[in-house]
Amino acid sequence: MKRLFLFLLLFISISTFAQQTPYELSNKLATTTYEEAIKFYEGLAKKYPQQAKLLTYGLTDFGKPLHLLVLSKNKIFDPVALRKSDKRIFLINNGIHPGEPEGIDASMMFARDLLKNNKLSDDVIICIIPIYNIDGSHNRSGTSRANQNGPVAYGFRGNSKNYDLNRDFIKTDSKNSQAFQQIFNTWQPEIFVDTHTSNGADYQYTMTLIPTQKDKLNPILSRYLTNTLVPDLYSKMKTKGFELIPYVNSINETPDAGITGYIESPRYSTGYAALHNSIGFMPETHMLKSFDKRVESTYKLLNTYTEVIVRDAKLIGQNKRKADEYTASQKDFTLDWKLNRTVYDSIEFKGYAAKYKSSGVSGTDRLYYDRNEPYTKKIKYWDKFEPSLIVTKPIAYIIPKAWDKVIALLKLNNVKMQQLANDAKLDLDMYYIGEMKTGTRPYEGHYLHSGVNLNTVKQKVQYYAGDYVVYVNQSNNRYIVETLEPQAIDSFFNWNFFDSILGQKEGYSSYVFEDTATELLKKNPELKQKLEEEKQKNPDLAKSGRTQLDFVYKNSDYYEKTYMRYPIGRLQQDTKLNLK
Known part of the structure; x- marks a missing residue:
């Protein structure tokens, strides 16, 4: 009998030990490695097959697939079926910066405890990406975060291509980003959380919070975020021993003079989520607080999100549907924002x-x-x-099929697209790129453009069978407009997708074109008058024969119409197109 008792005691001890995370087993000093995390989640899925499933999506730059743990009380793991049954999707992303690992360890305990204590809700599906930057998580040290208090070792910010993945949600240079976007657009979360650790000033709080900036979020979602969700997170976390404060973005060197909100453009995870009417959060634990307190605060915050989402599940779903309907019919879109420093x-x-x-x-x-x-x-x-820059959407964008990366990303983001069935000349508004700024040093592998000025010209432009038509009447309108309008802060143009149009392909030899230009001026009095008027306005032009010759060339049919012309046309009239 005594042997049986000792055996049972040993069995219980081993079972309890097996359920602990590597973080807990290290006396809360170490963060979990990638291999340990996946093994742990595989164990959860095996132990609770009716409520937990570990899925994989694509490959990352490191050659490993991106994992997603899905927790579903009703035993359904199909996102389409779950949306039809009006379930909320709560997506948690961890380790985008693996040197900021609290969410990695907190999410493991969070998932385990929900399953172990049978705390899953019928109305909310919880999806967890164990470690997003798998590449960086393997590049471990205890020194790359020079200002951080633990853990003993952790991953590196850059991935295996040295990209900061929290700048890659539009340009998508990494396979990690492709796999993430597949997850995001398959599951379509209403609430999204991306866990981080801060840098900057010292203060008493363990946890700071960056919600999607309220003014740029869809108004329906913004009201719920501002009036209900954020206040409830603050009040509940205070009762749990972790007061929240907005992310400490100091206006001066220290917070004493005040702090500002944070405007996250679409290159960032929560800025990307906002393009899809998903409410995003970036919790940032304080780097100097002990690692165990940072993990504990993240664990409690994840539970607090869940409590509120479960309570407001129906309302959150209604708000998302209304926001999508609003966006589909929305006419004007803000492409850039400025802080009003007179209001605080x-x-x-x-x-x-x-x-x-x-x-x-x-x-x-x-x-x-x-x-x-x-x-x-x-x-x-x-x-x-x-708003500092607003654009009115066209009826549709026409995209030549040659721009395959643009088309692939639009498809990845569930943008509805059609193709021309035949060649067609279309009356469109076409942008010509004017003055702009270009970075003198690379930023995340790109020489970013900014401050783009555009000249709009109405033209009849030849497009071909198979070219794409994107009608701007979709719930994904914000993603469409903010990537395809070249003047938007994180447009595909600004990320250098279209730099080949900035190079002129044809020219002329002056000694040959002199005779041609002379004939053009003789036969075209309007062109001659235009030249004379320009000489009156511009003395330098009047003094330079070469410059006058160039003026005639650029105002003739010999000048290439596609130089500096943005290739995506804007359809402004409701024209019937022959589509596949």
Whole structure:
């Protein structure tokens, strides 16, 4: 009998031990490796096959597939069937920056405890990406995050191509991004969370929060976010011992002078989610707090999200449907935003006194925060963003089939597309690229364009059978417009997808074209008058024979019409097209 008792005790101990995460087994000092994480989730799926399923999507740059753990109480793991049965989808992404690993470990305990304690809801499906940047998670050290307090070792920010994956959601240079977008657009989450760790000032809070910026989010979703979701997260987390504060984006060197909201463009995960009317969050734990507290706060935040989503499941679903309907009929779209510095709130902030002392390195004054002098006081919070660039959508965009990467990304994002059945000359508005700025150093593998000025010209343009027609009457209108309008901050154009149009392919020899230009001026009095008027306005032109010759060339049929012309046309009239 005693042997049986000891055997049962040993069995229970082993079983309990097996359910613990590597983080817990390390006495909360180490973060889980990729192999350990996948093995753990495989174990959960095997132990709870009716409620947990581990799926794979595509391949990453590291050659491994992207995993997705799906928790479904009703034993259904088909996203189409789940949407038809009006279930909410809550997607959690971890390890986009593997040196910020709290979410990796918190999500493992979160999933285990939901299953072990039978806490899954009938109304909410929870989807967890264990580690997104698989590449970077293998590049482990304890030094790459120089300002961070633990864990003992962790991954690296860049992936195996050295891309920061939280800048890759539009340009999609990585296979990781392709696999993520497949997951996102297959499951279509209403709420999305991407876990992070902060840098910056020191203060008393363990957890800061970046929600999708309220002014850029769809108004229906913004009202729920601002009036219900964020206040409830704040109040519930306070009762759990972890007060929240907006991400500390200081207006000066320290937070004392105030902080500003964060506007996340579509290159970032939550900015990308907003294009699809998904409410996004970027929780950022404080780098200097102990690793166990950072994991605990993330664990409690994930549970708090779940509590609110379960409670408001019907409302969240209704809001998403209304937002999609609104977006499908929306006419004007904001392409860029600016902070209104005249409008601010006063918020309570718990910080530490910022002081200066002599540097042990240089002997000059250096900043430090004195944790022996905590304070609570009101600071200014600027969080009102206003449109700085607005465009009115066309009826449709016409895309030549040659631009295959653009077409592939539109398809990946569930954009409905049709193709011309025959060759056709179409009356369109065409953009010509004018003045713009281009970065002098590469940013994430690109020389980014910005400040793009456009000249719109009505033209009859030849398109061909198989070219694509994208009607802007879809719930994905924001993704369509913000990627295809070249002046948008994260447009495909600004990410260099169309740089080949910026090079002129034909020219002329002056000694030959002189005779041709002379004939053109004789036969075309309007062109001659235009030249004379330009000479009156521009003395430098009047002094230069070469410049006058170039003016005639550029205003003749000899000048190539496609130079600097953006190849995607804007259909402005409701024209009947012959489509496949």
